[in-house]
Amino acid sequence: MQFKILSLLGLAAHAAAQTSNNTLNSTLSSRPELSNLTSLLNTNSALVAALENASNVTILAPSNEAFAALDMSSLTDSSLVDALLQYHVLNGTYTAAQITDMSTFVPTLLNNKSYSNITGGQVVECIKVGDETVFYSGLLQNSTVTTADVNFTGGVMHIVDRVLTLPVDVLDTASAAGLSSFHGAVNATDLSNVANYTPDLTIFAPNNEAFRSVYDALQNLSSNDLTNIISYHVVNGSSPHYSSTLQSGTMLQTILGQNLAITIENGTVFVNAARVITPNVLVANGVVHIIDNVLNPSNTEVANSTQASGAPAYTATASASEDPFTSGQSAPSTTIGSIPTSGSAGPTSSSRSTAGAHMPMKTGTISYGALLGAGAAVLGGLI
Structure with missing residues (x-):
C-alpha cells in the first residue's frame, strides 16, 4: 500500500517536473558541485542518451565531496x-516531501545480473529521519540529501552526500554484519550457492549470540539436519x-x-518467536533481516502480545563460550553501517558522514573476494 501511494504521488511530481525546461545536461552543467558525476556520466554515452530521453525518474546525484571519499582511479x-x-537512478519521480518516516523500497535501473538478482531491479530504502531525507543502500550505508528537488525535464534530482554502495552477496554481507556463525553454518551445508545466487x-x-545460546543443540547435528x-531461515518468492x-x-x-509466521507487536517484527533486531x-539478491534467536x-x-524480545525455539542448553x-x-x-537497536521500520541513524566511503563492488556472478584480489579495495573511515 505504501508503495502504491508513493507511486500515485510520483505521478503528480512527474507532472510538476515536466514544467521544467532544463535538460539533464543543462542541469548538471549549472551545478559545479556535480562536476565529478558529470565526468563519470560522460564515460557512458548510452546511459546519458537514455537519461536525456527518459521521463519519470529520480536521480540521486553524489556531490564532489561524496566522490572525494572514493578513490576515483579505482573506477576502471x-x-x-x-x-x-x-x-543512482530510481524508477519514478519522488520529491523529498513524498518520503516519510516509514521505510519505502524503490526499484532502480540496476538490473545487470552480475550485480543484482532482484526482479524489477535492485532497490534503495527511502526514509525521512528527523528533518533529513535519507537513502540506504548496500551494507546499510546512508546517503543524506543535501539539496532536494532539482527539477529537470526527465524528473527530479536530489544531491546526496555519499555515493551509494552496491549491495554485495549474502555471505559477504553476513561477514560485514558480524554474523560469522551464520556465515559458517551456511558454509557447513550445501547452501552457499543457494544463499548467494538465488x-x-x-x-x-x-x-552470533543466538547461535551461542543453542550451541549444545546444534553441535552434534548431522549435515542434513543443519x-x-x-533452510528454515530462507524464503524464496516473487520478490524480497x-x-x-x-x-x-x-x-x-x-x-x-x-x-514462518510473521507477528508485529507495537511496531516490533517477530518471525515465529524470534525478534527482528x-x-x-x-x-x-534480496534482503537480510537479523534476528535474535x-x-x-x-x-x-x-x-x-506481551513479548518484548525473542523467545528461544530450542530446549534450554548450555551456551558456548565462543561463537560456533x-x-x-x-x-x-x-x-x-549503523544498526538500529529496536525492531523499527528501518535503520535509525542517519548521521551525515564526511569520512571515507565503501568502494562499489561487483556482486552476483563475480565474487567480492575476487574483486579485492584484483585491487578493488574498500576504503576506511566507515560509519
Missing part, C-alpha cells in the same frame, strides 16, 4: 561504473520481503517447505 571497470550509475531471497539471519535448520511488505499474520514459505540489510522447524511457536561455526573464517574487511 566500465561495467562496474555502469552498474554504479544505474543504481533471486528474490529473504533471509532471517540469527546473530541444512534443514538453515522488505519490512514495508511484512504484515502481522502473514505466513512465509521457506525453501524447506515449512512456513536489524531489518532491511540489502543484498545483491535461531529458528527451529520443529518448534513453530509464535510471539505473544567460525573456525577458519578470515576477519571481515569491512562492516555494515
Whole structure:
C-alpha cells in the first residue's frame, strides 16, 4: 500500500517536473558541485542518451565531496561504473516531501545480473529521519540529501552526500554484519550457492549470540539436519520481503517447505518467536533481516502480545563460550553501517558522514573476494 501511494504521488511530481525546461545536461552543467558525476556520466554515452530521453525518474546525484571519499582511479571497470550509475537512478519521480518516516523500497535501473538478482531491479530504502531525507543502500550505508528537488525535464534530482554502495552477496554481507556463525553454518551445508545466487531471497539471519545460546543443540547435528535448520531461515518468492511488505499474520514459505509466521507487536517484527533486531540489510539478491534467536522447524511457536524480545525455539542448553561455526573464517574487511537497536521500520541513524566511503563492488556472478584480489579495495573511515 505504501508503495502504491508513493507511486500515485510520483505521478503528480512527474507532472510538476515536466514544467521544467532544463535538460539533464543543462542541469548538471549549472551545478559545479556535480562536476565529478558529470565526468563519470560522460564515460557512458548510452546511459546519458537514455537519461536525456527518459521521463519519470529520480536521480540521486553524489556531490564532489561524496566522490572525494572514493578513490576515483579505482573506477576502471566500465561495467562496474555502469552498474554504479544505474543504481543512482530510481524508477519514478519522488520529491523529498513524498518520503516519510516509514521505510519505502524503490526499484532502480540496476538490473545487470552480475550485480543484482532482484526482479524489477535492485532497490534503495527511502526514509525521512528527523528533518533529513535519507537513502540506504548496500551494507546499510546512508546517503543524506543535501539539496532536494532539482527539477529537470526527465524528473527530479536530489544531491546526496555519499555515493551509494552496491549491495554485495549474502555471505559477504553476513561477514560485514558480524554474523560469522551464520556465515559458517551456511558454509557447513550445501547452501552457499543457494544463499548467494538465488533471486528474490529473504533471509532471517540469527546473530552470533543466538547461535551461542543453542550451541549444545546444534553441535552434534548431522549435515542434513543443519541444512534443514538453515533452510528454515530462507524464503524464496516473487520478490524480497522488505519490512514495508511484512504484515502481522502473514505466513512465509521457506525453501524447506515449512512456513514462518510473521507477528508485529507495537511496531516490533517477530518471525515465529524470534525478534527482528536489524531489518532491511540489502543484498545483491534480496534482503537480510537479523534476528535474535535461531529458528527451529520443529518448534513453530509464535510471539505473544506481551513479548518484548525473542523467545528461544530450542530446549534450554548450555551456551558456548565462543561463537560456533567460525573456525577458519578470515576477519571481515569491512562492516555494515549503523544498526538500529529496536525492531523499527528501518535503520535509525542517519548521521551525515564526511569520512571515507565503501568502494562499489561487483556482486552476483563475480565474487567480492575476487574483486579485492584484483585491487578493488574498500576504503576506511566507515560509519
